[in-house]
Amino acid sequence: MKVISLHKGTEFSDVYHYGKSKANRTLVMYVKDNGLTYNRIGISVSKKVGNSVVRHRVRRLIKESLRLNGDRFRIGLDIVVIARGTAKDRTFEEISGAVMHVAGLSGIMA
Numbered sequence: 001m002k003v004i005s006l007h008k009g010t011e012f013s014d015v016y017h018y019g020k021s022k023a024n025r026t027l028v029m030y031v032k033d034n035g036l037t038y039n040r041i042g043i044s045v046s047k048k049v050g051n052s053v054v055r056h057r058v059r060r061l062i063k064e065s066l067r068l069n070g071d072r073f074r075i076g077l078d079i080v081v082i083a084r085g086t087a088k089d090r091t092f093e094e095i096s097g098a099v100m101h102v103a104g105l106s107g108i109m110a
Contacts, residue, residue: 003067006042006078015042015080022105026090026098027062028082031106039073041066042080050088058087058095065096073108 006012019032034040043062045055062081073079081102087095103109 003063003070004038004040006040006080011040011078012042012044012080015078019078019080020106022102023084024098024101024105026084026087026095027102028084029099029102029106030080030082031108032078034076034078036076039070039075039077039079041070042078043083044080045083045087048085049083054088055083058083058090061090061092061095062087062099064092065099069096069100069103072110073103074110077108079108 006015015030015032019030021028021030023029043059045058047055049055049058062083081099090098
């Protein structure tokens with residue numbers, strides 16, 4: 001699945017304000033219906049996670065996990081994934097498992 005990104009701050013704010021959130025130790029996921037025929041993804045990794053190299057690595061791992069597993073999600077959602085500080089030491093398998101765990105908690109699995 002191609003990953004279509006949320007770009008504008010207002011898009012992120014809408015998901016934070018109107019969406020539902022679920023979390024585990026590694027990630028927080030906000031989900032909101034968007035009324036479109038595709039999903040849009042936003043990823044947020046704050047400076048609490050680490051320096052720019054670490055933050056970008058975590059972002060790439062989350063994005064790749066969403067790309068590989070995106071066809072298992074319902075269609076028509078805006079999804080924002082926020083990395084917690086514990087994400088910096090995780091492997092791809094652990095990040096991917098955390099993404100699928102919070103997706104299951106959010107009830108977005110097809």
